[in-house]
Amino acid sequence: MPFPDVKLANRPLHFLYLCDCSGSMAASGKMQALNQAIRQSLPGMAAVARDNPEARVLVRAVSFADQAAWHIETPTPVEQLEWRDLQAGGITAMGAALKLVAAALQSPPMEVRALPPVLVLISDGQPTDDFAAGMEALLRVPWAQKAVRLAIALGHDADLEVLQRFIGSEPAAAGRSPRRPLQASNATSLAQYIQWASTAVVGAASMPASRVSEIPLGPAAGNIPLPDLPPTVLDPTDDVGPLVW
Amino acid sequence: MVNRWVAPIGASRPGAAHRRSGRPCQDAVLCRELRGVDGQPVMLMAVADGHGGRRYRRSEVGSRLACEAAQAAVEGALAARPLAEGNGSWSRWLERDLPEAIARRWLEAVEAHWHSDPGEGGFEPLLYGSTLGLVVMTPRWWGHTGLGDWDLVRVEADGRARLLQEETEPTATGEATCSLCQPRAAALFAPRSALHPITAADGDVALVLCTDGIRKSCATDGDFLTLAAWLARCGAGSEPEGAGTLQAALDRISREGSGDDVTVAIGCIGSLGEGSPEPPPAALAKAASPAAAQAAPTQGHRPAIGRAVAIALTLAAAGGAWLALVWPRSAPPLQATSTSPGLRAARAEVERLCGQPSAIPLELRRRRELFVALRQGRRDPARLKAEAASDPLAALIAADLPVAGPGIPPQPRRSLQALGACPALLEALSRQWAATPAAPTP
Incomplete structure (x- = not known):
């Protein structure tokens, strides 16, 4: 009995970088470190994609400075991605970047069968536009609500409060710390966080594992806003190497 | 029986x-x-x-x-x-x-x-x-x-x-x-x-x-x-x-x-x-003991x-359109004057949907967000129609967006009919529109 003529397909996993390209990123080599970290992470991400053929890892990137704009607009298979350097200059239109991503996460063009996307926000400063409006627009989109949202703060001037609002709150649970933005204080720790997000997180998001839904019927026991992540080798507040930023 | x-x-x-x-x-x-x-x-x-x-x-x-x-x-x-x-x-x-x-x-x-x-x-x-x-x-x-x-x-x-x-x-x-x-x-x-x-x-x-x-x-x-x-x-x-x-x-x-x-x-x-066979006598003998x-x-x-x-x-395996045989289609699509990729994609989408009418309600339900966004003016139907080549179903939904307003009678759905939309597709679209509020949801 021949198998029917149906189309079976793996599931797209959208990975989006939201990169702060304000003028302050030019200081102390932060922009150079970010470009290098992302570029160096791509082989690892491609390897994870190869190891998880049931997920099709597609990468996009948004840069924000005076305005928000697509740096990589077309969802690009990670193995085909060639990272072009971001350039620093301008202020910090983070709210506009969130709106841009919100529009991209509408369905369509997002596929119904997609895995929850991964959004990584990287910033060294404070939003200079209406962050709250951008956040509100983002969280109105169901795919953004389902997304794995991570934030990396570069240096000690980064606005941890807005980054925390971006990733949402998850209280401490047994064996887990409350979720906080990752704080990179130098190029080494930034590279490690980017590597972690593009490999361990992508690997976890690629695996088809369900989780318990939130229900209004009782205590929120068991609710997990994000898919289970493998334990990071780094504590989010650890300094790795000398303080630079 | x-x-x-x-x-x-x-x-x-x-x-x-x-x-x-x-x-x-x-x-x-x-x-x-x-x-x-x-x-x-x-x-x-x-x-x-x-x-x-x-x-x-x-x-x-x-x-x-x-x-x-x-x-x-x-x-x-x-x-x-x-x-x-x-x-x-x-x-x-x-x-x-x-x-x-x-x-x-x-x-x-x-x-x-x-x-x-x-x-x-x-x-x-x-x-x-x-x-x-x-x-x-x-x-x-x-x-x-x-x-x-x-x-x-x-x-x-x-x-x-x-x-x-x-x-x-x-x-x-x-x-x-x-x-x-x-x-x-x-x-x-x-x-x-x-x-x-x-x-x-x-x-x-x-x-x-x-x-x-x-x-x-x-x-x-x-x-x-x-x-x-x-x-x-x-x-x-x-x-x-x-x-x-x-x-x-x-x-x-x-x-x-x-x-x-x-x-x-x-x-x-x-x-x-x-x-279908009668149940075996041995099984009937166990009737009084369901657990056994x-x-x-x-x-x-x-x-x-x-x-x-x-x-x-x-x-189907022999290359016949099994589903098409099961569900007779409506009249064949009219010949359109344009042969743009978008129109071809839209026509192909109509054919695909009407070839499997039982799947239409499901496919439309998956696009609930789009129905709501169109009804509330948050998505631009013209843009969706222009992008029919990349998302033909969204274009079809946009093309079917009813013109609403007091005193405006129901409009004939010439766009979809010209593409050969079958009654099942038109009916499923109507159901979705009927269930879609015009005002933004709080």
């Missing part, structure tokens, strides 16, 4: 991703032939899907115990009340009593398992989290209940397939699903419960119950329904290699699709005189649906 269910069959296979990472299959399946207190045969099939994440590290046990709890709860009811009781009573049982019994038994079972094999930390049901879907088939009615992201498809003798059940719980989005480990889980069964009386007018039917790994492996819901019809044939067919075929198919579905564990259970009903009546799937003939679906699928 006495309706007779054939004993269901099922299969569960570890997903490709699970095999690669050395994880066990966290799905479970159970198919049983039981007896009512009055001796009538009752079939039960159940599937369960353990959540699989690190927090649910005993979910392969939880899914197995979920199926066993379902069997024990059904057997308990069959021993206590005759099937001749009114359908209303059994309907309430499916919706309320059975879920409570299952949830209670499952909690007891997982806690007992923990105490027999304690691990680190304390016991919590979360460790064993699992979904559960089940179908009970009696000579007078059949019914389903459960919670979580399982799907149930009904396949008619002529091959038409229709999705009867899917998870619609608003909080169950993405990879989130309702679970037996949640507080007051029994209350979550009600929306997934229904009783379907069997009448003399009903034809042969197959029911395909599956975990989410199968649907998530299909590119479209149309593909899923076609696959379900084929699986029904596997279940209904009398070929001796049927079980092996089913397992090989499940492996392929996971390998080329979602990578998740994949599980299916298939039940079929035939009528006496069409190939558990039996392996029958080896007898499968009903006519297996042959009918087989014929339909043979046509």
Whole structure:
């Protein structure tokens, strides 16, 4: 009995970088470190994609400075991605970047069968536009609500409060710390966080594992806003190497 | 006419991703032939899907115990009340009593398992989290209940397939699903419960119950329904290699699709005189003891649906448009003056949708957000139409956006009609628009 003529397909996993390209990123080599970290992470991400053929890892990137704009607009298979350097200059239109991503996460063009996307926000400063409006627009989109949202703060001037609002709150649970933005204080720790997000997180998001839904019927026991992540080798507040930023 | 269910069959296979990472299959399946207190045969099939994440590290046990709890709860009811009781009573049982019994038994079972094999930390049901879907088939009615992201498809003798059940719980989005480990889980069964009386007018039917790994492996819901019809044939067919075929198919579905564990259970009903055997005397002799009546799937003939679906699928495999034969199309599309890629894509989309009319409501329901956004003016229909080449279905929906306003009569839908839209597509679109509020939702 021949198998029917149906189309079976793996599931797209959208990975989006939201990169702060304000003028302050030019200081102390932060922009150079970010470009290098992302570029160096791509082989690892491609390897994870190869190891998880049931997920099709597609990468996009948004840069924000005076305005928000697509740096990589077309969802690009990670193995085909060639990272072009971001350039620093301008202020910090983070709210506009969130709106841009919100529009991209509408369905369509997002596929119904997609895995929850991964959004990584990287910033060294404070939003200079209406962050709250951008956040509100983002969280109105169901795919953004389902997304794995991570934030990396570069240096000690980064606005941890807005980054925390971006990733949402998850209280401490047994064996887990409350979720906080990752704080990179130098190029080494930034590279490690980017590597972690593009490999361990992508690997976890690629695996088809369900989780318990939130229900209004009782205590929120068991609710997990994000898919289970493998334990990071780094504590989010650890300094790795000398303080630079 | 006495309706007779054939004993269901099922299969569960570890997903490709699970095999690669050395994880066990966290799905479970159970198919049983039981007896009512009055001796009538009752079939039960159940599937369960353990959540699989690190927090649910005993979910392969939880899914197995979920199926066993379902069997024990059904057997308990069959021993206590005759099937001749009114359908209303059994309907309430499916919706309320059975879920409570299952949830209670499952909690007891997982806690007992923990105490027999304690691990680190304390016991919590979360460790064993699992979904559960089940179908009970009696000579007078059949019914389903459960919670979580399982799907149930009904396949008619002529091959038409229709999705009867899917998870619609608003909080169950993405990879989130309702679970037996949640507080007051029994209350979550009600929306997934229904009783379907069997009448003399009903034809042969197959029911395909599956975990989410199968649907998530299909590119479209149309593909899923076609696959379900084929699986029904596997279940209904009398070929001796049927079980092996089913397992090989499940492996392929996971390998080329979602990578998740994949599980299916298939039940079929035939009528006496069409190939279904009388129950064996030995089984009838056990009628007074439902708990003892558990039996392996029958080896007898499968009903006519297996042959009918087989014929339909043979046509499909031979290159014939099986679904198009089953559902006659409307008048052929008019020739359009433009041959732009967008228009060609839109026309092809109409043809695809109208080739599988039963999948249309599903496909449109998946685009609910778009209907709402268009109605509320948050999406630009002109832009969607201009982008028809990349998303033809969105363009069709945009082209059908009703012009609303006081005193404006309903407009003829020339755009879609010119593309050859069949009545099923027009009707399904109308239903979606009728259910879509114009004002922004708070």
